[in-house]
Amino acid sequence: MNSDLYYYTIEKPSVAEFKDKGSRFLAYAFPISNVEDFKKHLQELKKEHPKAVHHCFAYRLGLDGNNFRVSDDGEPNGTAGKPILNVIDSKQMTNVLVVVVRYFGGTLLGVPGLINAYKSATAMAFQVVPIIQKSVEINYELQFDYTRMNDVMVILKQCNCNIIKQENQLFSIVQMGVPKVRLEEVLSKLKDLHTVDVKRC
Template structure:
């Protein structure tokens, strides 16, 4: 079960529109205090910028949402930025778009498009994650089985996240699987290795996994 979607790590992207620079920061956050700290850092770095427009969403149900036009005409910056985050079903995320005015006014429509585009393009470069309730599995195999196991990971359409790998006298892989995938994956690996594996279900945990085209709901 997916609890929420967010981004894996901070990312920065810049676009230029009619000589104005729009620099967007997307940052994963957990609290409003963290948002304020990150915003203060960005303001300090870009202290000469004309505007520092913002939006953020918190909580699994996206119940906390804030935005600011930071001096741009009302509704032309913070709202379109927030709408991009909402449209992509993201939470625990903040967006700050820094604008260095280039001398040409864009008008209300132009500003809305500029701030929306800046956040959208930055998201296109971001690594999305799904925070999901998954079963953590410890799979232990022999060294001579590792290549076949890696090939299986490359070929399977089932989303499997390798959380950790330990090399001792054998190879222990800590895997995370959606609950509905446990039985079929176990069977496939039993068949692949003729039963010569050790499979232990550690328990359910919330795990950040990469978003794939086959992401379960």
């Protein structure tokens, strides 16, 4: 598999629970495409679980390996965020967030116990959801006369382009993600329409 053309992520959100010595670890996994997605999911979970003692998380975005973040949220350093990220990385996934919500059960688990709990909860969340391969997309913006809408949409559909945003007035503006693997084909077909202005976002 060519890693700059495809990546792995999860198909939809999932949740799983791991218990140890009375503590409950609820792992929520989400497919995300940007940091705003992450913030929104984390806020929602904090509202949903206000009595939980920790909301630890890890996410990875993009393909360059540099866009990730981990948080132990008050757990001993390195016992929560990093083990969560390690599970994400062991499955070679990106554009994924996992938040593990912990309810303390009264018994301390110690560092190895915590690492195991966060790792196990995360792994369980991935077991109950399909992991899918997606095309790496490059974002473009199209501007064209409304009368060409049909021709443009046929090309985008044929080539599995992902329409992000669409505005139709006298001129239509479409923001789309083009699968990298079909980029040349898409650009050449759009060029053949002549009246379509194509620019990279």
